[in-house]
Amino acid sequence: MIKVQESRAVELKALGWPAEAISQYERLWEYRQRWGAINLDPEERGFLRKAESELPKRVASGQGGSQKKTTQEKSHYRWLAFHLEAMTQPGAVAGIEAGEQGAWPILLEEELRALDYFEPVLGLADTHKAKLFIPAREQWVSEAAAQARILTYDFEAPLEVLRQTGKTSWKSIRSAATAGPQDYPVLDAEAARSFRASVRSNLLALVRATFPSLSGNDQPDPPDDWQRS
Template sequence: MAKESTHRADELKELGWSSEDVARYAELWDYRQRWGAMNLEREDRQFLRKAEAALPAIVTGKAAAKKATEDKSYYRRLRFYLQAMNEAELALALEENARGAWPILLEEELRALDYYEPVLGLPDTLKAKKFDAVRESIANRASKLADQQGLVVSFDFQAPLNALKAQEPTKWRQLREEDTSADQSYPILNASVVEGFRQEVRAELVPLIRETLPSLAKTDKAAPPDDWNRA
């Protein structure tokens, strides 16, 4: 792990720390560099340790050149929601191989990201907001399918992130925007239609991701084979 040569106040701000705490961290960091930690009050030393523990580790060499896709904030946000939905489905005691439409959507988006490995920096994540409307459209189709081949239950889409924010600072936004999040319909598909729906999602999401994200503009990768997985 590399040691920083200057304070990282901007990173704390990006993590959601208040302006007051960010300024306090920068001031204490500078003081420690000049006069040493022993000259700080115990409370200030504890604050510095807390701030530095919240910062991601500094890496060098190849690891610094390319951060793994699964470590990118956008990817972790999707995986966070997928985990919340998986846990909710376990409590539903669904029929064998029945599956929620939303987890399938997230699984297929994550699979495509694993395959193409976009940069997922600011240009990509800004463009990726277009995916919100696509997910809503596919989920609406899934609700109609679930009415015939499954069931529709309720899921509080706001709750997982609200619970996380109560525990730690995060700048993640909700999976669904405010105008759609009030709808808690959560379509569950019978096993007989899960695979067909998954293939429809792949057919729509894979080219969308490849064509939308700026960092994939010059990719020459074809669509992933049906049997491709990250492992």
Template sequence: MAQELSHRGEELKGLGWNGPDVARYVELWEYRQRWGAMNLEREDRLFLRKAENALPAILSGRAAAKKPIKDKTYYRWLRFHLEAMQQAEAEMGLAEGETGAWPVMLEAELRILDHYQPVLGLPDTLKAKALAPIRETLASQVAALGNVQAFHFEAPLNALKEKENNRWKHLRDGDGSDRTYPILSAEGRGGFRAEAHNAIHSLIRSTFPSLAETDKPELSHDEKHD
């Protein structure tokens, strides 16, 4: 959205907003310009957001459309690793209904991101680093059941880096020697998906700065899966 150089109270009037609400919007807008949004009360920030969401996007000048979440670097990084694992599984000879625990975790995270639409700027992605140990714990629980395959977690990204300049980091920490790839049975998949959703959802929803004031309803793990 283009940078607003003045408030848009007149446009709100044109949209049918009453005088007191327009006046409140103008006052809050001017306060934010001078002192910043962090100095506003939560109720006032939510009101200001509601007003600005009601206004049409500014399309003049060098305005750019909001970048879809699927185009954000962190989202594409997750999708890249998910697709690499799905391709590898096609050659693992898994039984019907079996799937890797790692893809289930990444699918759960992507689904949560799709729902809440966080900004995924640096503040969010710094918080997302705390998901790494959660993934490792969940994967180790499945590995302990004994059904495992081997997967070179670093190979797909290493191959990509040979083709293009890429600053992405590997999905897992460490030296890359652990290639244990735990497999879920058809019967265990649903329960594990619920467990992964709950753990990942809790961290994203409670720690991502851009979701601090979201009004999106909570996403349940048992809602229809794509």
């Protein structure tokens, strides 16, 4: 492990951390350098660990540059992909007919596509703001339900299976206060195309506007045929 000899507050700022949190990091980092981590409160040590876990790892001289996780390796991205994969497994949703698509998979595909394109940092500052996506997802799916057949899907079941294999902090994609927590709208081909176009436009705008690490991002929206290579 490489001993860090200087504060990395500048890097936290680049990741979109708020000024108050950066100031707290600098104060605690300096205290730890002078007096050692043992003299910090458990909450303060936890704060430093959280901050440093968001930073790219440094490697020894001569072994290359910083090892930085890709967007697709970040926990938030993998959480979305986990739920998408679970609900699109064969047999996951009973009653879907040929040519139909679930509104939830369409939404998650488009959300992942937007993350692939804009590549936000998805550190602490971004994932804190990601809570704003919860009501937006519910609103878009409820609008799709007006022109859909409603089937049933247990959104909690995949997480229960995951918890049996080990500890995870991942939660359901649905809000705990949602009415009809197992409602799963499915759309015919024409309605699915219309819903995808609508949610794509909305998600691109929401991703750009929500994540602090994308502040000042002036990328144009991707063309309709864009996919991550």
